[in-house]
Amino acid sequence: MRIQALIEAKKEWRAHIARVKALPKDYQIVYKEIQKYLFKVGPVELAHGIGLLSGIVDLFEEGASLGKGVLEVTGSDVAAFCDDLIKNSKTYADSCQESVNQEISKAMKKITDKK
Template sequence: MRIQEIIEGKKEWRAHVARVKALPQDYQIVYKEIQKYFYKVGPVELTEGTGLLSGIIDLFEEGVVLGKGVLEVTGRDVASFCDDLIKDSKTHADIYQESVNQEVNKAMKNVTDKKK
């Protein structure tokens, strides 16, 4: 990664954080919980810029404009809201599972080949 890319990434992140801080307090609290949830669950898209998180901020900003409370936007079950957003996304857990399965299959093939 070039230095220029790092600088641009930091600028993009600072602008992202500024948008979060501009939201009402209840929206900020829910956003931070969503962010923590995603970091734990591990959708791969989180490591590819701020696209998913920026989309949530867009949705939240729209909710503010419409005068809605944050739970009117997400629903009372915020974890389900998050799961719905990433249901078709690959997670780091998925990648790890695939890796484990490939290793097991390779090892089993070696065992089978040795028996022949």
């Protein structure tokens, strides 16, 4: 990645964090837990910018402006909320599973070709 692209990404991240810090405290707490969860679960798209996280902040800003509590926005099962957000996204676990299956297929093909 070029230096300029890194600088721009850092500016974008700082602006994003400023938006998070402007949210009500309950929203900030839930956002941080969502962020941790998504980083653990690993949707691949998180490595390519903050689009998903920015969308969550958009949703939270709207909920806060309407005077809703954060759990009124996400529901009480925040992990299920996250899973629903990424249900059609490729995760690192998916990539790892594909890689394992490809390696096993290659190895098995070599074994059967030798027979």
